[in-house]
Amino acid sequence: MINEQSHKIRFPFTAIIGQEEMKLALLLNIIDPKIGGVMIMGDRGTGKSTIIRSLVDLLPDILVVENDPYNSHPVDIELMSDEVRQKVNNQEALDIISQKIQLIDLPLGATEDRVCGTIDIEKALQEGIKAFEPGLLAKANRGILYIDEVNLLDDHLVDLLLDAAASGWNTVEREGISISHPARFILIGSGNPEEGELRPQLLDRFGMHAQIKTVKDPELRVQIVEQRTTFDSYPQQFVLNYEQTQQTLIQNLLESRQNLPLVKLLYQDRIKISQICSELNIDGLRGDLVTNRAAKALACFEKRRQVTPNDIQRVIGLCLRHRLRTDPFETMDSGTKVNEVFKKIFNDEFEYS
Known part of the structure; x- marks a missing residue:
């Protein structure tokens, strides 16, 4: 097909x-x-x-x-x-x-x-x-x-x-x-x-x-524009130049999907994730569940079999920031509030980040 x-x-x-x-x-x-x-x-x-x-x-x-x-x-x-x-x-x-x-x-x-x-x-x-x-x-x-x-x-x-x-x-x-x-x-x-x-x-x-967000750095903006121009002019050659990195990523994703059940998240870290959700007054348990899953997926993607506090810190803003608002007219938190509570709950273990 x-x-x-x-x-x-x-x-x-x-x-x-x-x-x-x-x-x-x-x-x-x-x-x-x-x-x-x-x-x-x-x-x-x-x-x-x-x-x-x-x-x-x-x-x-x-x-x-x-x-x-x-x-x-x-x-x-x-x-x-x-x-x-x-x-x-x-x-x-x-x-x-x-x-x-x-x-x-x-x-x-x-x-x-x-x-x-x-x-x-x-x-x-x-x-x-x-x-x-x-x-x-x-x-x-x-x-x-x-x-x-x-x-x-x-x-x-x-x-x-x-x-x-x-x-x-x-x-x-x-x-x-x-x-x-x-x-x-x-x-x-x-x-x-x-x-x-x-x-x-x-x-x-x-x-x-x-x-x-829109990139502000002028040199980076030029780099992005030039890259896009090259792709539009010579798409096949451009794709060929990235074939190896694409194949490496594809293989990593395939292995990660297979190995995900092997990744462990310590009980005390699961408790701390739920503490963060509770302190942020997040309704329901979706925030806890998604953060657990995302942290495991990240650890697996980076070829580790146990989640670290650093893994949790890197994903928790993505998993919780949109759950903080109860008023539709409030501004979406960038992740600062979530990160502050994370540091408070994980305290000494924050050295991983």
């Missing part, structure tokens, strides 16, 4: 200068999709879309059932469509292929039917079958769903997306007919804060929040 995405020439991820916070958040979500996605906010023209689309070339291959609209897993029951599960139960042979994890774009004007899928009520009533036309959530299963300008998307639609991302399932109900299918995807949203933030209740559902 040919993946059209693989034939597009994209700016190499390893060639991107700066924006380390955003790049780290994206890589950690590839290693552990259960972190819960990333919300990326920043000025126009700062390369948000370029960086996100460059992820496609880093994504590993997965085994899928051929011609299945949900990218069903050939073995894992939880990642199968009803049709594939029925075939497995009947001991029918499955045609299995390998394909790259996909990045699906969700256009700003998409309707609920386009996103979630539609049920043909007439066919269902007349023929007695559940006629379902899959939507973007079906295509995104076991992949990445990207929404540019997510802060301009209707809150109701954002809520549906976040519910599906959290539960791993998409359910469509029409006229008493209900159809569900697996929808396990990494949700990535981006937007310009000048056009408004998501409501805190929705923002909290994203695992991480990265801030991306």
